[in-house]
Amino acid sequence: xxxxxxxxxxxxxxxxxxxxxxxxxxxxxxxxxxxxxxxxxxxxxxxxxxxxxxxxxxxxxxxxxxxxxxxxxxxxxxxxxxxxxxxxxxxxxxxxxxxxxxxxxxxxxxxxxxxxxxxxxxxxxxxxxxxxxxxxxxxxxxxxxxxxxxxxxxxxxxxxxxxxxxxxxxxxxxxxxxxxxxxxxxxxxxxxxxxxxxxxxxxxxxxxxxxxxxxxxxxxxxxxxxxxxxxxxxxxxxxxxxxxxxxxxxxxxxxxxxxxxxxxxxxxxxxxxxxxxxxxxxxx
Amino acid sequence: xxxxxxxxxxxxxxxxxxxxxxxxxxxxxxxxxxxxxxxxxxxxxxxxxxxxxxxxxxxxxxxxxxxxxxxxxxxxxxxxxxxxxxxxxxxxxxxxxxxxxxxxxxxxxxxxxxxxxxxxxxxxxxxxxxxxxxxxxxxxxxxxxxxxxxxxxxxxxxxxxxxxxxxxxxxxxxxxxxxxxxxxxxxxxxxxxxxxxxxxxxxxxxxxxxxxxxxxxxxxxxxxxxxxxxxxxxxxxxxxxxxxxxxxxxxxxxxxxxxxxxxxxxxxxxxxxxxxxxxxxxxxxxxxxxx
Numbered sequence: 001x002x003x004x005x006x007x008x009x010x011x012x013x014x015x016x017x018x019x020x021x022x023x024x025x026x027x028x029x030x031x032x033x034x035x036x037x038x039x040x041x042x043x044x045x046x047x048x049x050x051x052x053x054x055x056x057x058x059x060x061x062x063x064x065x066x067x068x069x070x071x072x073x074x075x076x077x078x079x080x081x082x083x084x085x086x087x088x089x090x091x092x093x094x095x096x097x098x099x100x101x102x103x104x105x106x107x108x109x110x111x112x113x114x115x116x117x118x119x120x121x122x123x124x125x126x127x128x129x130x131x132x133x134x135x136x137x138x139x140x141x142x143x144x145x146x147x148x149x150x151x152x153x154x155x156x157x158x159x160x161x162x163x164x165x166x167x168x169x170x171x172x173x174x175x176x177x178x179x180x181x182x183x184x185x186x187x188x189x190x191x192x193x194x195x196x197x198x199x200x201x202x203x204x205x206x207x208x209x210x211x212x213x214x215x216x217x218x219x220x221x222x223x224x225x226x227x228x229x230x231x232x233x234x235x236x237x238x239x240x241x242x243x244x245x246x247x248x249x250x251x252x253x254x255x256x257x258x259x260x261x262x263x264x265x266x267x268x269x270x271x272x273x274x275x276x277x278x279x280x281x282x283x284x
Numbered sequence: 285x286x287x288x289x290x291x292x293x294x295x296x297x298x299x300x301x302x303x304x305x306x307x308x309x310x311x312x313x314x315x316x317x318x319x320x321x322x323x324x325x326x327x328x329x330x331x332x333x334x335x336x337x338x339x340x341x342x343x344x345x346x347x348x349x350x351x352x353x354x355x356x357x358x359x360x361x362x363x364x365x366x367x368x369x370x371x372x373x374x375x376x377x378x379x380x381x382x383x384x385x386x387x388x389x390x391x392x393x394x395x396x397x398x399x400x401x402x403x404x405x406x407x408x409x410x411x412x413x414x415x416x417x418x419x420x421x422x423x424x425x426x427x428x429x430x431x432x433x434x435x436x437x438x439x440x441x442x443x444x445x446x447x448x449x450x451x452x453x454x455x456x457x458x459x460x461x462x463x464x465x466x467x468x469x470x471x472x473x474x475x476x477x478x479x480x481x482x483x484x485x486x487x488x489x490x491x492x493x494x495x496x497x498x499x500x501x502x503x504x505x506x507x508x509x510x511x512x513x514x515x516x517x518x519x520x521x522x523x524x525x526x527x528x529x530x531x532x533x534x535x536x537x538x539x540x541x542x543x544x545x546x547x548x549x550x551x552x553x554x555x556x557x558x559x560x561x562x563x564x565x566x567x568x569x570x571x572x573x574x575x
Contacts, residue, residue, distance in 0.1 A: 023372075023373040024373065024375065026373055027370065027373040027374055027375065027384070030370060031384065031387050031388070034387075034388075034391070034443065035387065035390070036413070036414075037402050037403060037406050037414070037443065038390060038391075038394075038402070040402065040405075040406050040412075040413055040414075041398075041402045044405065052405070052411060053411060054411075055410070055411060056410070056411055056412070056413065056416050058413070094302075097298075098298045098299055098302050099299060101295035101296070101298065102295055102296045102298065102299040104295060105292040105293075105295035105296050106296075108286060108287065108292075109286055109287050109288070109289045109292035109295075110286040110287070110288050110289075110292075111288070111289060111290045111291075111292040111293055111296075112290055112293075114292070115564075117296065117300075119556075119557070119560050121299065121303065122556060122560065123552065123553050123556045123557075124303060124306075124307045125500075126500040126552050126555075126556045127307070127504075127549060127552060128503070128504035128506075128524070128525050128528070128548060128549070128552065129504065129506065129525070130504065130506060130524075130525040130526075130528040130529045130532070130545070130548075131311075131314065131528070131545040131548055131549050132307075132310050132314075133528075133529055133532050133533055134313075134314065134317065134532045134533070134538060134541055134542070134545075135309070135310035135311070135313035135314055135317075136310060137533075138313065139309065139310060139313065154305070154306065155306065157302050157303075157306050158303075158306040158307055161299055161302055161303060161306075162303075165299060215392070215393050218393075218395060219393070219394065219395045219396050220395075220396070221395065221396055221397045221506075221507045222506050222507065222525075222529065226533065235395070236395045236396075236397045236398070239397055239398070239401065240397055240511065250405065253401055254401075254402075256398075257394075257395075257398040257401055257402060260394065260395045260398050261390070261393065261394050261398070264390075264392075264393025264394065265386070265390065265393065267393070268385075268386050268389050268390075268393060269386060272382050272385045272386055272389075273382075275385060275389060275451065277455055
């Protein structure tokens with residue numbers, strides 16, 4: 001495939017100066033190829049379902065906006081979309097709030113069992129969601145969180161809290177300790193220092209962390225689908241349930257797909273400068 | 285040096301409470317299921333370690349394990365070199381860099397089931413662009429040929445997650461001072477030498493993170509094969525998570541699923557521990573070098 005040949009091309013020795021414009025062009029060609037499936041999805045969302053199934057068309061012969069009209073007028077669709085937005089946002093706020101003091105503690109203090117605790121937190125980020133399906137289903141039913149947006153938000157904290165602690169710890173460690181000490185000499189108490197001085201200093205880190213929490217909650221399907229039925233049904237579940245219930249409307253399904261990409265693109269735009277640092281967990 | 289202060293536990297307390305509810309309690313519940321044979325909520329039998337014996341001798345689970353493990357290895361072998369290669373040719377400044385960052389990150393922000401749905405159609409030989417083009421050269425039908433099914437899931441994962449490696453390596457490359465490159469240029473170093481002696485040492489840490497995240501996440505892959513192949517053709521793409529959720533939610537075989545979950549989780553714990561140890565050793569080595 002194209003990918004492997006480019007790997008060789010870049011790593012193999014070649015003349016130094018001549019390589020620069022060539023590699024720039026190469027990058028944009030790769031990106032263009034990479035974007036084809038996304039373009040395909042957008043294209044499907046404006047073609048009638050019958051046409052999609054009838055055969056391959058690069059340039060659509062008929063265009064319809066029925067998918068978008070249905071999506072925005074039927075509450076099983078826009079309602080599910082709002083559910084996903086709600087629990088992702090809730091999850092982001094809760095995860096970041098809980099993770100901030102912990103990340104500060106891990107970055108600044110050493111305390112009994114800190115290393116073990118940090119490691120143990122991370123293993124929860126790595127834990128397969130499938131392991132938690134049964135207990136989540138039973139527990140959330142028992143405590144009345146089943147099929148609520150709050151329930152999904154809490155369940156997603158399983159992997160988002162460790163991630164948030166990890167990223168924030170990296171960003172916080174980038175701020176010199178002298179800042180804390182100066183504030184202490186000036187008579188700031190820890191909570192006041194934290195809110196008045198420290199939070200504004202790490203706001204880019206908080207932004208990136210929020211982005212990641214939102215994204216990972218937004219894209220997750222397995223847990224969200226298992227602990228909801230109708231009231232808090234997420235958009236991803238609405239889509240898979242359409243698949244299993246027979247008669248597929250591919251136009252509508254593609255429309256829903258396009259709609260789910262929008263919040264992410266919007267969010268990336270705001271954090272684009274720090275996103276790479278965020279992916280490196282604040283450690284570069 | 286960090287200040288020694290055990291009161292810091294109060295700052296960590298909210299996290300501990302949260303994770304107790306989201307992780308510890310569920311895991312204890314799973315452990316509880318794993319030692320019982322549950323026929324109905326009122327009718328259950330303590331059977332000790334029987335399920336564990338049953339699980340470790342189950343060829344179905346062992347095969348899924350082998351599948352998941354070799355999938356993760358293949359994912360690493362493709363995505364790490366490819367990610368490095370693309371990150372090295374990414375624009376480094378100006379609006380081009382911003383545009384490149386946003387576009388590279390797009391696959392990462394698409395819900396996993398949407399990625400599945402898109403590729404499900406895209407790869408179909410009759411009505412999908414990708415499947416159609418490939419069939420011009422070779423026979424490719426992911427719904428009937430197990431190998432094609434496997435290749436498609438691998439390809440989708442490469443498409444979905446190589447951007448993560450690209451962004452990590454890109455962040456690592458950006459942290460290399462230009463003076464290093466200038467020194468290399470004065471020495472007349474080749475591209476290979478620049479990569480080997482200037483870039484690679486600086487990339488060690490981000491690469492460790494990339495390998496850790498990519499291995500773990502591909503080892504628990506669920507949504508894409510669930511949507512695209514449903515674990516087939518045959519059992520070609522029945523990975524551990526798919527098998528587990530079939531047993532747990534599909535067949536509601538609670539005891540067996542519990543034992544399976546515990547072993548699966550334990551394996552992940554051990555692997556994380558190995559990765560984490562290497563990572564901290566590396567950090568310590570860097571700190572001592574800096575001094």
